[in-house]
Amino acid sequence: MLAVHFGAGNIGRGFIGSLLSQSGYEVVFVDINDEVVRLLKEKQAYRVIVADETEQEQPIRNVSALNSQTEREKVIDYITKAHLVTTAVGPHVLPAIAAILAEGLQKRLTVNQAPLHIIACENMIGGSDVLKSHVFAMISEADKPLFEKYYGFLNCAVDRIVPNQKHADPLTVVVEPFFEWVIEKRNIIGSIPSIQGAHFVDDLQPYIERKLFTVNTGHAIASYLGYYKKIQTIQEAMKDEEIRSDVEKALHESGAVLVKKYGWNESEHESYIQKIIQRFMNPSISDEVVRVARSPIRKLGANDRLIGPAVQYYDLFGQIPRGLVKGIAALLLFDYENDKEAVALQQTIQKSGVEEALFQYAQLEKEHPLVIAIKNQFSGLSRENVNM
Numbered sequence: 054m055l056a057v058h059f060g061a062g063n064i065g066r067g068f069i070g071s072l073l074s075q076s077g078y079e080v081v082f083v084d085i086n087d088e089v090v091r092l093l094k095e096k097q098a099y100r101v102i103v104a105d106e107t108e109q110e111q112p113i114r115n116v117s118a119l120n121s122q123t124e125r126e127k128v129i130d131y132i133t134k135a136h137l138v139t140t141a142v143g144p145h146v147l148p149a150i151a152a153i154l155a156e157g158l159q160k161r162l163t164v165n166q167a168p169l170h171i172i173a174c175e176n177m178i179g180g181s182d183v184l185k186s187h188v189f190a191m192i193s194e195a196d197k198p199l200f201e202k203y204y205g206f207l208n209c210a211v212d213r214i215v216p217n218q219k220h221a222d223p224l225t226v227v228v229e230p231f232f233e234w235v236i237e238k239r240n241i242i243g244s245i246p247s248i249q250g251a252h253f254v255d256d257l258q259p260y261i262e263r264k265l266f267t268v269n270t271g272h273a274i275a276s277y278l279g280y281y282k283k284i285q286t287i288q289e290a291m292k293d294e295e296i297r298s299d300v301e302k303a304l305h306e307s308g309a310v311l312v313k314k315y316g317w318n319e320s321e322h323e324s325y326i327q328k329i330i331q332r333f334m335n336p337s338i339s340d341e342v343v344r345v346a347r348s349p350i351r352k353l354g355a356n357d358r359l360i361g362p363a364v365q366y367y368d369l370f371g372q373i374p375r376g377l378v379k380g381i382a383a384l385l386l387f388d389y390e391n392d393k394e395a396v397a398l399q400q401t402i403q404k405s406g407v408e409e410a411l412f413q414y415a416q417l418e419k420e421h422p423l424v425i426a427i428k429n430q431f432s433g434l435s436r437e438n439v440n441m
Protein backbone atom coordinates (compact mmCIF):
# COMPACT_ATOMS: atom_id res chain seq x y z
CA MET A 54 0.00 0.00 0.00
CA LEU A 55 1.17 3.50 -0.83
CA ALA A 56 0.38 6.68 1.12
CA VAL A 57 1.25 10.15 -0.14
CA HIS A 58 1.51 12.50 2.83
CA PHE A 59 1.84 16.29 2.41
CA GLY A 60 3.90 17.90 5.21
CA ALA A 61 6.93 16.14 6.72
CA GLY A 62 6.93 18.36 9.82
CA ASN A 63 6.24 17.58 13.47
CA ILE A 64 2.83 15.94 13.08
CA GLY A 65 3.65 14.55 9.64
CA ARG A 66 6.69 12.59 10.78
CA GLY A 67 5.78 12.27 14.47
CA PHE A 68 2.22 11.03 14.10
CA ILE A 69 0.53 10.52 10.71
CA GLY A 70 3.53 9.27 8.72
CA SER A 71 4.70 7.02 11.53
CA LEU A 72 1.24 5.49 12.09
CA LEU A 73 0.81 4.89 8.35
CA SER A 74 4.24 3.29 8.11
CA GLN A 75 3.45 1.08 11.11
CA SER A 76 0.18 0.15 9.38
CA GLY A 77 2.14 -1.24 6.42
CA TYR A 78 2.08 1.70 4.00
CA GLU A 79 5.07 2.88 2.02
CA VAL A 80 4.92 6.57 2.93
CA VAL A 81 6.02 9.21 0.42
CA PHE A 82 6.25 12.59 2.16
CA VAL A 83 5.73 15.68 0.03
CA ASP A 84 7.26 18.86 1.39
CA ILE A 85 8.99 22.08 0.35
CA ASN A 86 11.75 21.83 2.94
CA ASP A 87 14.75 20.74 0.86
CA GLU A 88 16.83 19.49 3.75
CA VAL A 89 14.09 17.26 5.19
CA VAL A 90 13.23 15.91 1.72
CA ARG A 91 16.90 15.19 0.95
CA LEU A 92 17.44 13.36 4.25
CA LEU A 93 14.26 11.29 3.95
CA LYS A 94 15.26 10.27 0.43
CA GLU A 95 18.74 9.35 1.56
CA LYS A 96 17.89 7.46 4.76
CA GLN A 97 14.40 6.11 3.88
CA ALA A 98 13.87 5.86 7.64
CA TYR A 99 13.80 7.98 10.79
CA ARG A 100 13.30 7.63 14.52
CA VAL A 101 10.27 8.53 16.62
CA ILE A 102 11.04 8.80 20.34
CA VAL A 103 8.03 8.41 22.59
CA ALA A 104 8.84 10.53 25.63
CA ASP A 105 7.42 9.47 28.97
CA GLU A 106 9.15 8.41 32.19
CA THR A 107 11.27 6.26 29.90
CA GLU A 108 12.07 6.97 26.26
CA GLN A 109 10.88 4.38 23.82
CA GLU A 110 12.35 4.44 20.33
CA GLN A 111 10.29 3.51 17.28
CA PRO A 112 12.17 3.05 14.00
CA ILE A 113 10.02 4.24 11.08
CA ARG A 114 10.96 2.53 7.81
CA ASN A 115 9.85 2.35 4.21
CA VAL A 116 9.56 6.11 3.77
CA SER A 117 10.83 8.54 1.16
CA ALA A 118 10.09 12.10 0.07
CA LEU A 119 9.55 14.47 -2.83
CA ASN A 120 9.85 18.22 -3.12
CA SER A 121 6.57 19.53 -4.53
CA GLN A 122 8.29 22.60 -5.99
CA THR A 123 11.04 20.81 -7.90
CA GLU A 124 9.51 17.33 -8.41
CA ARG A 125 5.96 18.23 -9.36
CA GLU A 126 5.51 15.54 -12.02
CA LYS A 127 6.71 12.80 -9.66
CA VAL A 128 4.26 13.93 -6.97
CA ILE A 129 1.44 13.80 -9.55
CA ASP A 130 2.51 10.31 -10.58
CA TYR A 131 2.55 9.08 -6.99
CA ILE A 132 -0.98 10.45 -6.48
CA THR A 133 -2.15 8.37 -9.44
CA LYS A 134 -0.85 5.22 -7.71
CA ALA A 135 -1.63 6.03 -4.06
CA HIS A 136 -4.01 4.11 -1.77
CA LEU A 137 -4.33 7.07 0.60
CA VAL A 138 -3.50 10.78 0.59
CA THR A 139 -3.08 12.67 3.87
CA THR A 140 -1.93 16.17 4.84
CA ALA A 141 -0.48 17.90 7.92
CA VAL A 142 0.72 21.20 6.50
CA GLY A 143 -1.26 23.75 8.53
CA PRO A 144 -4.72 25.14 7.70
CA HIS A 145 -3.27 28.17 5.87
CA VAL A 146 -1.27 25.90 3.51
CA LEU A 147 -4.25 23.84 2.27
CA PRO A 148 -4.93 26.29 -0.63
CA ALA A 149 -1.27 26.01 -1.66
CA ILE A 150 -1.37 22.21 -2.10
CA ALA A 151 -4.76 22.15 -3.83
CA ALA A 152 -3.40 22.69 -7.36
CA ILE A 153 -0.92 19.80 -7.35
CA LEU A 154 -3.45 17.55 -5.65
CA ALA A 155 -6.13 18.47 -8.20
CA GLU A 156 -3.72 17.75 -11.04
CA GLY A 157 -2.74 14.39 -9.54
CA LEU A 158 -6.39 13.43 -9.05
CA GLN A 159 -7.27 14.48 -12.59
CA LYS A 160 -4.46 12.42 -14.08
CA ARG A 161 -5.42 9.48 -11.87
CA LEU A 162 -8.90 9.39 -13.47
CA THR A 163 -7.24 8.46 -16.75
CA VAL A 164 -5.14 5.59 -15.37
CA ASN A 165 -6.64 4.28 -12.13
CA GLN A 166 -10.32 3.91 -11.26
CA ALA A 167 -9.74 2.72 -7.68
CA PRO A 168 -11.41 5.02 -5.16
CA LEU A 169 -9.08 7.16 -3.07
CA HIS A 170 -9.50 8.74 0.35
CA ILE A 171 -7.96 12.11 1.14
CA ILE A 172 -7.64 13.10 4.81
CA ALA A 173 -6.54 16.57 5.94
CA CYS A 174 -5.07 16.17 9.44
CA GLU A 175 -5.13 19.79 10.55
CA ASN A 176 -6.32 21.48 13.74
CA MET A 177 -9.59 22.74 12.34
CA ILE A 178 -13.23 21.79 11.97
CA GLY A 179 -13.96 20.32 8.51
CA GLY A 180 -10.35 20.42 7.25
CA SER A 181 -10.95 17.86 4.48
CA ASP A 182 -14.11 19.69 3.36
CA VAL A 183 -12.02 22.86 3.09
CA LEU A 184 -9.31 21.05 1.09
CA LYS A 185 -12.01 19.59 -1.16
CA SER A 186 -13.44 23.04 -1.84
CA HIS A 187 -9.99 24.33 -2.86
CA VAL A 188 -9.47 21.31 -5.13
CA PHE A 189 -12.94 21.67 -6.65
CA ALA A 190 -12.22 25.32 -7.43
CA MET A 191 -9.42 24.09 -9.74
CA ILE A 192 -11.27 21.48 -11.78
CA SER A 193 -13.77 21.64 -14.61
CA GLU A 194 -17.54 21.22 -14.09
CA ALA A 195 -17.31 18.03 -16.17
CA ASP A 196 -14.78 16.47 -13.78
CA LYS A 197 -16.74 17.23 -10.61
CA PRO A 198 -19.13 14.21 -10.77
CA LEU A 199 -16.12 11.93 -11.38
CA PHE A 200 -14.28 13.41 -8.42
CA GLU A 201 -17.41 12.87 -6.28
CA LYS A 202 -17.60 9.25 -7.46
CA TYR A 203 -13.96 8.29 -6.91
CA TYR A 204 -12.55 10.61 -4.23
CA GLY A 205 -13.68 10.62 -0.61
CA PHE A 206 -12.53 13.59 1.46
CA LEU A 207 -12.75 12.42 5.09
CA ASN A 208 -12.82 14.90 7.96
CA CYS A 209 -10.86 13.95 11.04
CA ALA A 210 -9.55 15.03 14.44
CA VAL A 211 -5.88 14.50 15.25
CA ASP A 212 -4.51 14.67 18.75
CA ARG A 213 -0.87 14.23 19.72
CA ILE A 214 1.44 16.92 21.09
CA VAL A 215 4.56 17.09 18.95
CA PRO A 216 6.80 20.05 19.88
CA ASN A 217 9.43 21.70 17.69
CA GLN A 218 12.45 19.44 17.31
CA LYS A 219 16.17 20.03 17.77
CA HIS A 220 18.31 16.92 17.44
CA ALA A 221 21.68 15.98 15.96
CA ASP A 222 19.68 13.92 13.45
CA PRO A 223 17.16 16.44 12.00
CA LEU A 224 14.68 13.67 11.11
CA THR A 225 14.26 12.41 14.68
CA VAL A 226 10.97 13.38 16.34
CA VAL A 227 10.17 13.32 20.05
CA VAL A 228 6.45 12.85 20.70
CA GLU A 229 4.18 12.37 23.71
CA PRO A 230 2.84 8.81 24.23
CA PHE A 231 -0.83 9.77 23.77
CA PHE A 232 -2.38 9.85 20.32
CA GLU A 233 -5.89 9.86 18.93
CA TRP A 234 -6.89 9.94 15.26
CA VAL A 235 -10.66 10.00 14.78
CA ILE A 236 -11.89 9.82 11.17
CA GLU A 237 -15.45 10.34 9.98
CA LYS A 238 -17.00 7.51 7.97
CA ARG A 239 -19.27 9.86 5.99
CA ASN A 240 -17.77 10.18 2.46
CA ILE A 241 -15.98 6.82 2.58
CA ILE A 242 -16.11 5.21 -0.85
CA GLY A 243 -15.95 1.41 -0.70
CA SER A 244 -14.02 -0.02 2.20
CA ILE A 245 -12.66 1.73 5.29
CA PRO A 246 -8.96 2.60 4.87
CA SER A 247 -6.75 0.27 6.84
CA ILE A 248 -4.96 2.41 9.45
CA GLN A 249 -3.80 0.83 12.71
CA GLY A 250 -4.90 2.83 15.74
CA ALA A 251 -7.29 5.15 13.87
CA HIS A 252 -10.85 5.25 15.11
CA PHE A 253 -13.68 5.56 12.54
CA VAL A 254 -16.93 7.24 13.64
CA ASP A 255 -20.28 8.10 12.05
CA ASP A 256 -20.37 11.68 13.32
CA LEU A 257 -17.12 13.57 13.95
CA GLN A 258 -18.66 16.73 15.42
CA PRO A 259 -18.61 15.68 19.12
CA TYR A 260 -15.05 14.34 18.78
CA ILE A 261 -13.60 17.35 17.01
CA GLU A 262 -15.33 19.77 19.40
CA ARG A 263 -14.19 17.77 22.44
CA LYS A 264 -10.61 17.86 21.17
CA LEU A 265 -10.50 21.42 19.80
CA PHE A 266 -12.39 22.96 22.76
CA THR A 267 -10.41 21.08 25.41
CA VAL A 268 -6.87 20.17 24.29
CA ASN A 269 -6.45 23.15 21.98
CA THR A 270 -8.37 25.61 24.18
CA GLY A 271 -6.30 24.74 27.25
CA HIS A 272 -3.04 24.63 25.33
CA ALA A 273 -3.68 28.01 23.69
CA ILE A 274 -4.57 29.67 27.02
CA ALA A 275 -1.45 28.24 28.70
CA SER A 276 0.63 29.59 25.81
CA TYR A 277 -0.83 33.12 25.77
CA LEU A 278 -0.75 33.50 29.56
CA GLY A 279 2.75 31.95 29.59
CA TYR A 280 3.94 34.44 26.96
CA TYR A 281 2.32 37.28 28.94
CA LYS A 282 4.30 36.20 32.02
CA LYS A 283 7.50 35.87 29.93
CA ILE A 284 7.63 32.09 30.45
CA GLN A 285 9.36 30.07 27.71
CA THR A 286 7.64 26.66 27.73
CA ILE A 287 4.19 25.19 28.29
CA GLN A 288 5.62 22.90 30.97
CA GLU A 289 6.94 25.91 32.93
CA ALA A 290 3.71 27.85 32.36
CA MET A 291 1.68 24.99 33.83
CA LYS A 292 3.83 25.11 36.99
CA ASP A 293 2.56 28.67 37.57
CA GLU A 294 -0.43 28.20 39.89
CA GLU A 295 -2.36 31.16 38.50
CA ILE A 296 -1.98 29.97 34.89
CA ARG A 297 -2.87 26.41 35.76
CA SER A 298 -5.98 27.56 37.58
CA ASP A 299 -6.95 29.88 34.68
CA VAL A 300 -6.54 26.99 32.24
CA GLU A 301 -8.70 24.74 34.41
CA LYS A 302 -11.34 27.44 34.78
CA ALA A 303 -11.55 27.88 30.99
CA LEU A 304 -11.74 24.11 30.47
CA HIS A 305 -14.60 23.89 32.94
CA GLU A 306 -16.39 26.56 30.90
CA SER A 307 -15.83 24.86 27.53
CA GLY A 308 -16.61 21.55 29.30
CA ALA A 309 -19.95 22.89 30.55
CA VAL A 310 -20.86 23.72 26.93
CA LEU A 311 -19.85 20.27 25.66
CA VAL A 312 -21.57 18.36 28.50
CA LYS A 313 -24.79 20.30 27.96
CA LYS A 314 -24.67 20.13 24.16
CA TYR A 315 -23.86 16.43 23.88
CA GLY A 316 -25.40 15.12 27.13
CA TRP A 317 -22.08 13.69 28.32
CA ASN A 318 -21.36 12.43 31.79
CA GLU A 319 -19.87 15.33 33.76
CA SER A 320 -17.38 13.33 35.79
CA GLU A 321 -16.10 11.48 32.71
CA HIS A 322 -15.49 14.82 31.03
CA GLU A 323 -13.72 16.07 34.18
CA SER A 324 -11.35 13.06 33.95
CA TYR A 325 -10.68 13.95 30.30
CA ILE A 326 -9.80 17.53 31.34
CA GLN A 327 -7.45 16.33 34.08
CA LYS A 328 -5.74 13.89 31.70
CA ILE A 329 -5.14 16.72 29.26
CA ILE A 330 -3.67 18.96 31.96
CA GLN A 331 -1.26 16.12 32.83
CA ARG A 332 -0.31 15.88 29.12
CA PHE A 333 0.53 19.60 29.06
CA MET A 334 2.76 19.04 32.10
CA ASN A 335 4.68 16.03 30.69
CA PRO A 336 8.20 16.75 32.05
CA SER A 337 9.81 14.71 29.26
CA ILE A 338 8.64 17.22 26.66
CA SER A 339 9.67 20.83 26.29
CA ASP A 340 7.19 22.77 24.16
CA GLU A 341 7.81 26.47 23.45
CA VAL A 342 4.89 28.78 24.21
CA VAL A 343 5.44 30.64 20.93
CA ARG A 344 4.87 27.43 18.94
CA VAL A 345 1.57 26.66 20.64
CA ALA A 346 0.54 30.35 20.44
CA ARG A 347 1.38 30.61 16.70
CA SER A 348 -1.06 32.20 14.25
CA PRO A 349 -3.22 34.13 16.75
CA ILE A 350 -5.53 35.51 14.03
CA ARG A 351 -6.46 31.94 13.03
CA LYS A 352 -6.90 31.05 16.68
CA LEU A 353 -9.23 34.03 17.12
CA GLY A 354 -11.56 32.60 14.45
CA ALA A 355 -15.30 32.40 15.22
CA ASN A 356 -15.30 28.57 15.22
CA ASP A 357 -11.86 28.08 16.68
CA ARG A 358 -10.71 27.05 20.17
CA LEU A 359 -11.38 30.26 22.12
CA ILE A 360 -14.21 32.26 20.55
CA GLY A 361 -16.12 29.06 19.61
CA PRO A 362 -16.65 27.84 23.20
CA ALA A 363 -16.91 31.40 24.63
CA VAL A 364 -19.83 32.34 22.34
CA GLN A 365 -21.53 29.00 22.91
CA TYR A 366 -21.14 29.39 26.69
CA TYR A 367 -22.70 32.86 26.58
CA ASP A 368 -25.55 31.65 24.35
CA LEU A 369 -26.27 28.60 26.52
CA PHE A 370 -25.87 30.06 30.01
CA GLY A 371 -26.26 33.83 29.50
CA GLN A 372 -23.07 34.43 31.50
CA ILE A 373 -19.56 35.61 30.72
CA PRO A 374 -17.00 32.74 30.70
CA ARG A 375 -14.28 34.53 32.69
CA GLY A 376 -11.54 31.94 32.09
CA LEU A 377 -12.01 31.93 28.31
CA VAL A 378 -12.25 35.72 28.29
CA LYS A 379 -8.90 35.97 30.09
CA GLY A 380 -7.34 33.64 27.52
CA ILE A 381 -8.73 35.71 24.63
CA ALA A 382 -7.45 38.94 26.23
CA ALA A 383 -4.00 37.35 26.62
CA LEU A 384 -4.11 36.31 22.93
CA LEU A 385 -4.74 39.95 22.02
CA LEU A 386 -1.53 40.84 23.89
CA PHE A 387 0.59 38.25 22.03
CA ASP A 388 3.07 40.53 20.28
CA TYR A 389 5.75 38.01 19.26
CA GLU A 390 7.58 39.72 16.42
CA ASN A 391 8.54 36.51 14.55
CA ASP A 392 4.90 35.57 14.10
CA LYS A 393 3.38 37.38 11.08
CA GLU A 394 -0.18 37.04 12.39
CA ALA A 395 0.83 38.41 15.80
CA VAL A 396 2.39 41.44 14.10
CA ALA A 397 -0.72 42.00 11.93
CA LEU A 398 -3.03 41.59 14.93
CA GLN A 399 -1.05 44.13 16.97
CA GLN A 400 -1.19 46.57 14.06
CA THR A 401 -4.97 46.21 13.85
CA ILE A 402 -5.36 46.70 17.60
CA GLN A 403 -3.09 49.76 17.62
CA LYS A 404 -4.76 51.32 14.59
CA SER A 405 -8.40 50.42 15.17
CA GLY A 406 -8.77 49.01 18.70
CA VAL A 407 -9.78 45.73 20.35
CA GLU A 408 -13.45 45.92 19.26
CA GLU A 409 -12.47 46.23 15.61
CA ALA A 410 -10.00 43.33 15.89
CA LEU A 411 -12.70 41.14 17.47
CA PHE A 412 -15.16 42.20 14.78
CA GLN A 413 -12.73 41.55 11.90
CA TYR A 414 -11.20 38.28 13.06
CA ALA A 415 -13.79 36.75 15.40
CA GLN A 416 -16.96 38.10 13.77
CA LEU A 417 -18.15 39.40 17.16
CA GLU A 418 -20.52 42.38 16.93
CA LYS A 419 -19.04 45.38 18.71
CA GLU A 420 -21.84 45.57 21.29
CA HIS A 421 -21.69 41.84 22.18
CA PRO A 422 -21.30 41.47 25.99
CA LEU A 423 -18.26 39.24 25.36
CA VAL A 424 -16.51 42.10 23.55
CA ILE A 425 -17.02 44.39 26.52
CA ALA A 426 -15.70 41.73 28.92
CA ILE A 427 -12.68 40.94 26.71
CA LYS A 428 -11.88 44.63 26.36
CA ASN A 429 -12.02 45.16 30.14
CA GLN A 430 -9.83 42.13 30.74
CA PHE A 431 -7.42 43.30 28.03
CA SER A 432 -7.12 46.73 29.70
CA GLY A 433 -6.55 45.09 33.10
CA LEU A 434 -3.81 42.81 31.76
CA SER A 435 -2.21 45.69 29.81
CA ARG A 436 -2.10 47.84 32.99
CA GLU A 437 -0.57 45.01 35.04
CA ASN A 438 1.95 44.42 32.25
CA VAL A 439 3.10 48.03 32.42
CA ASN A 440 3.45 47.85 36.22
CA MET A 441 5.22 44.48 36.18
Ligand SMILES: NC(=O)C1=CN([C@@H]2O[C@H](COP(=O)(O)OP(=O)(O)OC[C@H]3O[C@@H](n4cnc5c(N)ncnc54)[C@H](O)[C@@H]3O)[C@@H](O)[C@H]2O)C=CC1
Nearest residue numbers: 060061062063064084085086141142143144175176214215
Ligand atom coordinates in the same frame (compact mmCIF):
# COMPACT_ATOMS: atom_id res chain seq x y z
N1 LIG B 1 2.39 19.66 16.29
C1 LIG B 1 1.32 19.25 16.93
O1 LIG B 1 1.39 18.89 18.09
C2 LIG B 1 0.01 19.18 16.25
C3 LIG B 1 -0.23 19.73 15.02
N2 LIG B 1 -1.46 19.57 14.43
C4 LIG B 1 -1.73 20.14 13.13
O2 LIG B 1 -0.88 19.54 12.14
C5 LIG B 1 -0.60 20.48 11.12
C6 LIG B 1 0.91 20.58 10.96
O3 LIG B 1 1.47 21.05 12.18
P1 LIG B 1 2.97 20.78 12.55
O4 LIG B 1 3.39 19.46 12.07
O5 LIG B 1 3.10 21.10 13.98
O6 LIG B 1 3.69 21.92 11.67
P2 LIG B 1 5.13 21.90 11.04
O7 LIG B 1 5.43 23.30 10.69
O8 LIG B 1 6.08 21.15 11.90
O9 LIG B 1 4.93 21.05 9.69
C7 LIG B 1 4.33 21.55 8.53
C8 LIG B 1 5.11 21.00 7.34
O10 LIG B 1 4.42 21.39 6.15
C9 LIG B 1 5.41 21.75 5.20
N3 LIG B 1 4.83 22.58 4.16
C10 LIG B 1 4.60 23.92 4.19
N4 LIG B 1 4.11 24.33 3.00
C11 LIG B 1 4.03 23.23 2.21
C12 LIG B 1 3.60 23.00 0.88
N5 LIG B 1 3.15 23.99 0.11
N6 LIG B 1 3.65 21.74 0.41
C13 LIG B 1 4.10 20.72 1.17
N7 LIG B 1 4.52 20.88 2.45
C14 LIG B 1 4.48 22.11 2.96
C15 LIG B 1 6.48 22.46 6.02
O11 LIG B 1 7.71 22.54 5.34
C16 LIG B 1 6.54 21.56 7.25
O12 LIG B 1 7.46 20.51 7.08
C17 LIG B 1 -1.25 21.79 11.56
O13 LIG B 1 -2.51 21.90 10.96
C18 LIG B 1 -1.41 21.62 13.06
O14 LIG B 1 -2.47 22.38 13.57
C19 LIG B 1 -2.46 18.87 15.00
C20 LIG B 1 -2.28 18.30 16.23
C21 LIG B 1 -1.05 18.45 16.96
Ligand SMILES: O=P(O)(O)OC[C@H]1O[C@](O)(CO)[C@@H](O)[C@@H]1O
Nearest residue numbers: 176213214215268269272345347
Ligand atom coordinates in the same frame (compact mmCIF):
# COMPACT_ATOMS: atom_id res chain seq x y z
O1 LIG C 1 -1.24 23.64 15.49
P1 LIG C 1 -2.01 24.82 15.98
O2 LIG C 1 -3.44 24.81 15.60
O3 LIG C 1 -1.31 26.10 15.67
O4 LIG C 1 -2.04 24.71 17.53
C1 LIG C 1 -0.87 24.61 18.32
C2 LIG C 1 -0.83 23.33 19.04
O5 LIG C 1 -2.04 22.78 19.45
C3 LIG C 1 -1.86 21.35 19.59
O6 LIG C 1 -2.49 20.62 18.59
C4 LIG C 1 -2.44 20.83 20.83
O7 LIG C 1 -3.00 21.81 21.58
C5 LIG C 1 -0.45 21.29 19.43
O8 LIG C 1 0.31 20.41 19.83
C6 LIG C 1 -0.46 22.17 18.24
O9 LIG C 1 0.44 22.18 17.36
